[in-house]
Each structure stands twice: as structure tokens, then as C-alpha cells.
Amino acid sequence: MRLLKVILVLLVVVISITACKKPSDKEKYYDAHKKMMEIKSYQTIAKISSYTGDSKREYEFNQMFQYPDKYRLEVISPNSIKGNLTIFNGKVAWIQHATINQTWKMDNFEQSKEQLMFIGYFLKNFINSENSTYHSESFKGQDSIVVTTELPGGNPHFYSQRLWIDGKDFTPLRLNIIDNQDRVRFEVYYEDFKMNPELSEDLFYLD
Template identity: 30%
Template structure:
């Protein structure tokens, strides 16, 4: 090896070492996600949900607020005929606030809400999962860590969940629900996501 090649190697090697040392591993990123999930008290976001079936696609848009451990508030944006309606689950009962009649109705016959569409439920399931699958993906200029877990109450349509977290701030970008064949039948895109907002009384 001549002197020029030796000098080139000496110049490149420190850069490679700095680059490799500066990039966190998947496990390190996963632990940061776990830390974020453990430390937050609530979140608020706009959830854009697309449910796919053999009859086509159905779209829902909610302003979603979650408070640990299991309180959920959903302000309906779409479908348009339900715009302004608010569904509240306080951990024990469900309530419907209907703006057109200015009334709050207790939904006595519905004891719980289907939480599998909501991130709060994913966070709880992740804390109980021993071996989640971890991957990375770059979308545009942003890099994401993808965490996939098996759903506790599985059926042929809901078998696993995958959530994309931005590696910069661990803000969720989207969630996919997959069937037993590994096909996505529900996709949720999150906008305006904030941890630990000041809650209205």
C-alpha cells in the first residue's frame, strides 16, 4: 500500500467510526420509545382512519384525546353526518355528546369501547410484549422506527399492529392493523400529535 492510500484510509477511518458511533441501534431507539410511552400522561391528535374490506374503504376522522390509563375522548370530524358529535369513555361508561340536541347521553348498553384502533391500547399492549419486531423505514426526509406486536385478542381480521415512530422525537406517524395473512386492513395516519397537553376541565 503506497503512502497516498495509507493517508486516505487514515482520513476515512475516523469518519466511519464517528458515523457508526453516532447512529443509535434499533434496540436503543426502541428503549427510547418505551421511555417516552412510560413517561407521558396524555396525548391529543387527529386520527385519519381508513378501514378496508371486500366492500371497499371507509374513512373516519377523529380528534382523539387519550388520558392514562384508559380514558378516551373522540370528536368526530368525518363522516360528515356525525360531525361535532363527541364520544367519551371514562374507563367505566360511555357518553355521547350530541351538538344538534345539546344533550349528553349515557350509552348504557355499551360497556366499553373498541380500543384496538387507538394508540393508547397499542402502548399498553407494547408494555406487555416480550419480543416486538423492530424495523426502520425512511419516508421522504424522515426516518422511522417501526414496532410490530401481536394483538392480544386476535381474530382473522386483526392479528398484529405496526406503529411508525419518528426517530427524532418519537411522535407516532401511523398505525397499521394487519390480518392473519399479513395484509393491512386498517391504516391510521396521525396529524398534530402532542404528548402531555393541558387538558380542558
């Protein structure tokens, strides 16, 4: 009888330890990876900082993306370029300057820096890269998964991307574009991130 009690106590301890065990970095990474691969579209407010030497410029955009490579980028701030619009439908790009009411159409826009700020292009680079790493890190007091992947082309100014993903709901939090000296060239914070909203095809075309 005493032996049975001891066994029962041990079982309770083991179950309690198992229940309280936190997921490993590897487990969280795979959960985050699965969630990110489910992204077919998204809409978010992207707050972008651009660094050149000692100077810093800040921008705020309404950012939309639709798989595999369509995007829409509208300037919210600064006021001097508010309303400016960049649209890419996978083949053709339109750039509209609101202040002068002019629009340019471009047939070759695939290597633009704007694309690097989108989660969809990070995922594309991540899938095609053989040199991606991940680790856990605290971000603003909460657990996050940090994934780093190389950018194609070997450009020393845009060498790799580093993405912070919420450790609970696996939404993107922050994206850095890094040069080959591990210096941040662009820093993006995502706010009000909406995953897989229904986006009209008309959003990715401009007459």
C-alpha cells in the first residue's frame, strides 16, 4: 500500500513537470514556421526607419501583400510625401505622387528596396536560403522567435534579413535589413497586423 502511494506521488510530480514544461526553441520555431507558411495575404501599419551613416529617416506606411508577390504601399507620414503610392502586381509597378498628381508605370520593378520590407518576400528568401538560423529572444518584455536569413544577390548593403515573431500568436513584430557588417540599414515595426484578410484584386492595379 505504501509503495502504491509512492508511485502515485511520483506520477503526479512527473505529470506536473510535464505540464509546466516550456516548449523548446526548436518546437516554437516549427510552430512559428507553420503559422508563417499559412500567410496568403496581410495588411499592417509598417513603421520604417532608414539608416545611412549617422542619419536616420522615419516613415509610416499602410502595407498590403497578397501571395505570391503583389503589394501595395501607401505613405502615411511624413506629411511631405503623404498619400504617395507604390503598387506592384507581380509584373508591373505603378508609382503615384499625390502632391504633384503624377503616376509612373514601370515594367521592371522586381529588385526594388520596398520589397525587402514585406513579410511575403522574407518568406520567399527564407524558403530559398540554405543558411537560415533561429533563436529565442525577449522583445519588449515578451517571448519572440528570431529568424535570420540571407538575401540573394550578395549585395553588401542588403546582406540579410532578421525577423522577430511573437512567441504566442506567431504574428510578425519587427524586421531588420542588415548589411555584411551586421549593421541595421532598415528597421520595420509592424502594428495592427491582420493575417489573411480578403484583399480585392483592384488594390494591386492602377489605371
